[in-house]
Amino acid sequence: MRPKRETGFSIAIICALPVEADAVEALFDETYDRLGKFYPKRPGDANSYINGRIGEHNVVLCYMPGMGKGSAASVASSLLVSYTGIQLALVVGICGGAPYPSSNTQIFLGDVIISDAVVEYDFGGQYPSGFQRKTDVKDILGRPDRAIRTLLAALKARKTHIEFQDKMSQHLCIIQQSEARWQHPESDDILFEASYHHKHYRKDSSVRCCCFSGGSSDDICKDARKTNCSSLGCDENRVRRRRDGTEASKASVHIGKIASADTVMKSGEHRDEITSKEGVIGFEMEGAGVWDNVSCIVVKGVCDYADSHKNKTWQAYAAATGASAAKTFLEYWRPMHGEVREHHWMVSFPKNPQFVGRQYEINQVEKFISVLDGPRELAITGLGGVGKTQVALELAYRIRDRDSECSVFWIPCTSLESVEQAYLSIAKALGIQDVKPTEAKEQVRNNLSQASAGKWLLIFDNADDREMWIPDNNATTALKNFLPQSNQGHILFTTRNRQLAVDLAGHTVISIPEFDEETGMKFLEKTLIQKDLLNDNDAANTLLTRLAFLPLAITQAVAYINRNRIEQLSDYIQLLEEQESEIVELLSENFQDKWRYKDIQNPVATTWLISFQQIQHLNELAADYLSYTACVNPRNIPRSFLPQPTSKKRIDAIGLLKAYSFVNEQAGSSCISLHRLVHLATRNWMKKNHRFVQWIFKTADRLDEVFPDSDPANRQRERYIGLLQKVGDCLYSDGRYNEAEALFSDMMALQLRKIGNEHPDTLTSMANLASTYGNQGRWKEAEELELQVMEIRKRVLGNEHPATLASMANLASTYRNQG
Template sequence: MAAPSRESYATGIICALALEKAAVLATLDEKYCPPKDNTTTSDSNIYTFGRIGEHKVVIACLPAGVTGKVSAATVAMDMMHSFPIKIGLMVGIGGGVWSVKDDVRLGDVVVSQPDGMHGGVVQWDFGKMEAEGRFRRTGTLNKPPRPLLNAVQSLKTDHIIYGSKLQVHLTAMWQKYPRMAKIFQSPGQAHDDLFEASYTHPHGDNCALCDELRLVHRPNREETTPQVHYGSIASGDEVMKDGVTRDRIAREEGILCFEMEAAGLMDSFLCIVIRGICDYADSHKNKQWQPYAAATAASYCKELLGVIDPKAIDELKSPSQPAMRFDCIPLSPNKKFVGRAKELKMLETALFAERSTQHIAIVGLGGVGKTQVALAFAYSVMDNHPDVSVLWLPAMSVGAFEQGCREIARVLGIPMGGTTDAREPLRQRLSLRTSGPWLLIVDNADDSDILFGAKGETGLLSFLPKSSLGSIVYTTRSREIAQSLARNDVVKVSRMGLDEATEMLRLALDHDTLTNEQKITEALLEELECLPLAITQAASYMNCTNTSLSGYLDLLKGSEDDLAFVMGQEMRDSTRYEHSTSAIATTWLVSFKQMLRRDPDAADLLQFMSCIESKSIPRSILPEIKPAARATSAIGTLCSYSFISMKDGEHIYDLHRLVHLAAQIWVRQSKRTVQVRERAIRHLATVFPCGGWKNRKIWQSYNAHAFKVLGADEPKYCVERAMLCYRVGVCLFRDQKYKDAVRCLEEAYYCYCYGQEYSMGRLQTLLQLAISYGAMGQAKRATEVLKPVGYDVSCVLGKDHPYTQDVLSAAYLMKGPLPERLLEHVVAIQRELPEPAARKAAEQREPLLEVKLRLCSEHDPTTMSVQHALATGYQADGEMGPAVILRELLFATQRRAFPHNEVVEESGRNALISAYVANQQTSKAVGLMERAVANQVQVLEEGDSRRLRSIHNLASVYLAHGRPEKAAALLAHVVSVEAGILPEDHPNLIASQRDLANVQQTCEHAVEMSAQQILDKVVIEFPGLAVTADKDSLAIKRNYTTAFGGQWYLSRPCFSRSVQWRRPKLARISHRPCNLRTLVVLRDLGFPRY
């Protein structure tokens, strides 16, 4: 006859071993060829087809050497996918449990049957370890379908009346297949040995060496026909080979048999389990009884199918038919969801259009809208893919995950059997192809300990299903977790665009006020960083309190307390979890706590960042973490949570502004605000540069962060705070931000006074404060500040200390009698200082320079300082020829050594011009100064103080060169510009007006050219000038003359007397800071405005 079609097979039989399948094949009444419309290409099973009674059966065996529940489940799923299976039978061998109540012997048959506690099969090794080491098995497996249970009941009745037909079927098997008669015969009762549970098998393949005294005495049976027992069968991943454990589990669960495959079938392959007993599930097990036990199980299978009405099977629905769609989403659809078209398209393309992956992760900052994107996608799948079931599991905690599993299990109708843990039953059900296509959203997968397990616990990922028909979408804040879950299949959700954010705010507000308030709306959304959760919260607050857009914006721009209050307001929303955090200020606290537990270094960095500005954070300002790999890992953690982002190609980071606020709240709630802030100040006081020009870019990038820390409420005055204020003040002074510098220096001085009466830091602060007052034209305040300096320095260091003279020398630049007295004091002390013995050999200036040139490169700073001091000495002695030569050499060397340092170049140029003028080489001075002015005119604004100073200097050179008309025109220009930007009493303006008046008196003719014409001519004369400077790099940060503009006339006499004494010693002690600084001032005062 023709082979039956694939659709005609409704009964499936699965065996684990070859001898089990052989026994079943021997019971077939008829064997068929495979159907022409055979299995699908994805099915790797090998099937045998035939008939037992009136039932067409398809038989499959597990792969060789691959037994167990997972393998059984795989074989069953493929069978059900290939055939319309309605009932199944698991036929094979197992280990029996003998008791006085249940006289289970070798060769008997045990059939799974539900009782009040189990569905016929219990997974004995699945459960929880409870107190005192007690293991509680959790979860139940499905019971067999009703037609099979009806057949079992009918067969039991027949056996009571007529006895079983097992022996009849066995005999028929041996007669039909003589080769099987010898192998599959019963070994006999004489070989049915049951040893005491506590007696362990010594060794050997059989029990020939076992102690017969340890045998359990049981009476012999009168009949040799195998008996059939009905009850619970225990299934597990491991072979049961311990008698004590066997008996304990049997007592607890009412077990008659142990095996390894049934647990993988009962929730998908609706079957009954038939096991022939081949051993007693202890250490004495061997293979002697396996063939006969397989034969008795196959015989019972044949007898059972003989009493099942095929019509009853036809009425059953096939589990392998397309599954009914089921949906379980705990959140309502968001009717006001807007935007995110790009992200939704990426999800649709990856999971459905291209099917390029089954796992994809949505990652982004907390509050950026990941859950809402997933929710919108879930409902779009329900609309666009009616055959796909959509499920949702929250993963923010183990409890939430378990509750989600229970709800889905309820929707799917998965039997729970009295247990509350639905995770494993749900995993098994969804892993079956019979569940059909599904989409699972795993939301808030943020905690790695919960996901992957910690301290030996099972992670939630172990309970996620695996099916070729299923897809999983994760939402997580952690990029690291996203990579672990989905590799490169990650959809990043960032802040909304302005248009999307505006539309979201409009929909969220009760009334539309955005049309007439566009600028306020944009400003508000920028303050909220266009973050969806912040927008939703803001709209909720404004709706509830009837606050206007401008009013809410004022709150955001108010104090930190106001901002923390409005951002901490919770709201109710059906599109969010009932007990979840809906306030933007607290939504990240959970992540902070997770990070503190997993990566304390990252948490420390975040706490430090909460004290400084949130934008443009240089990596170099962060607290040092060793080794470097730990630091990189900590920063990686912050980036992974999207808390910080790195600017392209730079080690500069931005901390999300609202995360910055949340971090401050976190620190405050942990009552560590003072501790964290003090630690930040101590760190910044250590890493903040001292003001050297080479560190200018560093201090400029640090300034804002230092201001943020120092501007905190209720400052605690300490030495570290004073140090930081001083360093910031010095750097601000270098940047000509004198008012800000004075504020910092005043606070530094207050901190020093608060802590101790005298210290070097206090003296340095006083000196810098006086200089800063002078730079602002407040010479009187500068003088007042310097009054106690002499006494304070002497108290700290003594009158003979070099720094004493260095501090007092600052008074040279002040007017009045006080500097005169201080100067005399300095000169008197310096005259008394003994010369160091090591320097007595250098009696002349020239030998010292020769020594330096032999020992050091001409580019060495100390060599150049000696050249500078020597040139100054020559110039002071009136030896202008050597002075000019040295200045030219030094200027050329400086330009080679510092090719891009305009400050060094301008300082050297000014000194050279001074020498040219003193040597009456004014034409060279004019050329050099015109070149400098040509550069600055092209790159600096008209009112820039550096440009005005250079033009003033050019005017002075013109005057020395005998061109008073040009000098007058330039000075008139300087006065005109300064009058428009400086107050009337500013020293620079007064000095320019005085110089202009003096020059005009020397002019014999009217001015023929305007200042602009002169400057234009200067620029034209240098057409090839390479403009490499910018506005900042041309500034001279240590130009005393500019700082104390116009006061050089009053201080010059003091310096003249000081230099008369210093001049003989310049070559020997020119390296001293006090002398070098005096020489710098002398150079500046030797020629006006230099």
């Protein structure tokens, strides 16, 4: 995962030559920045950098202005000005090799040397007896730190050493496929005797050079230095060792001391002397300078034998083997203690101090996330307004507080535009440069799928729209195609649609129920301004019950109570006992909540509108079932009341309503129940869309189909007397008297049997039926019913009761209409 700033880089790679840096960059897994466009240098830093990633490590590649310890020391010192988090520096490139460092070891061109110590062999004094080196860097600057020593010791073990070389060969193959210059030179690997110098041995009368006229046998002219052995005519009889270039062997890795100085080693005799005296295996010019500033490892490919016969033929190949070894080394290197991986926090809401309960559900999610090989996708599902977002939010903050290395990203799925904008923001945070909106989702997926991204949690909140995730046409733009996969990452969905939750997260689905009484009371205690309102415990329980223990409904009620300074909870409860239209108006009133999205409906009466529309789109029969159930008592609705298509269609339709938590059924029961507040919201939705009256008639027709007569066996019909009254009133007002008569007649028969002829509801039904008879011109039948109603009301209510007087007036009107 790309660091936000320079402190996120812990590994530096320092190269003295362009060919060395080119080889290293060729093995980058990702390039973040070039020459400080994204990561600007601080004042006092004159270096040039390329930033990128090798494996799981964020790496800064540093160019040196020239070779030598002094230049290396200056570069390392400046490096730490801008990159204060560097824990390890690798000096990577090419070097001279000691061909016979020991009696049982040989080093060849293309092999790799890794330092476990650096010997600064030109650091000392010149005495009459000769040059005396003071000591090695191991004593002056200290040994490599413990983490480096431990790893190097492990790499010397036989099996690990073989594994290391195999991995290095794989990386070498990759770089060689990228560019031809990294291939094996296919030149013979020739080692001359140490005392045999690369110089003119045959005097040309036309040429005067120091090879002959110099005062020492070590003198070599410039022309000789520029000429290769073949052209110069170096004596083949003085070759000590030769390896055929057509038989390229796998490069070997050698771990040991490396000699470092400000001068290039070009003497075989001097090389062997230092090799024997100091126990070194290679020669280079930068390691000692870097070592003085930061923990350092030298990793270099052998391009010559540090003698006068050295040339550039093997440099590119040696640079490639050195870079391949460095990348392999980093695969074994683990971040040192105290190194903090760059992490990201992108969450839409502040922590909610009013959050209560849900411990069981949160513990379930945390348990799944903590399992080493556990599920990578999880889903939280439940009724809209039940608090899924708040559970996810609480989980996000707990993970942030518990694991500082885990990045958390929050994507609101309220619309496709909001998803795309969130992906674009994440891409920028991850340091993906010049990202196009159309490519952001793919690039974020690829970035988070890499091991270098570290630990992360990706939360898709309000993932309710199936078409957005799994469209029917299997479009490649479906969001499911852009989910990252990583052993260190987890994805959490919150959704109202349990079916979609199963499709996205498999069996790892956690349901969020409404509050229980204890949690509901705690929530009221945290959110009400006037705490003394809770002194009336019965009123508080009644309020929670009337609001169906739904967190959103309780939040809305508390906002109304706080804003209007209501003195008693019973006052708000009384509002919930008004006529349906007034209750809907109360529950439709908007309120402020900083933990909900600004662009979606907050009030209870409107929060499910989007769900209604999604159900309409997904399953027309399910939408019809919802409309039927909204027209009757929401409790214990017989399945037989709903239209009965094929079994699969019925199961699919009810299954979708259950997936949205709109309906539920008890095991073994043939009835379903609609959530009370959903019932109210559905009726409101139907009225706003001018569909309510239409469905009242459809429901009445369905009742006639299911309960065709007044047979006592049809006891279920008694539950729908209130509905029949409303339907009958609608039919009567529309002048559909024959249909109204049938309903009023059925109602009267049911009421006579159930509550008797003296009950006010029965008398109302008799009066309604008499009035219907009158409008049909059936005056005699109307007269008989009105006479019965009047006599009963006289006896029960008295002659002067308003209802009795109304009956007398109705009877008089009937007499008048009969003449």
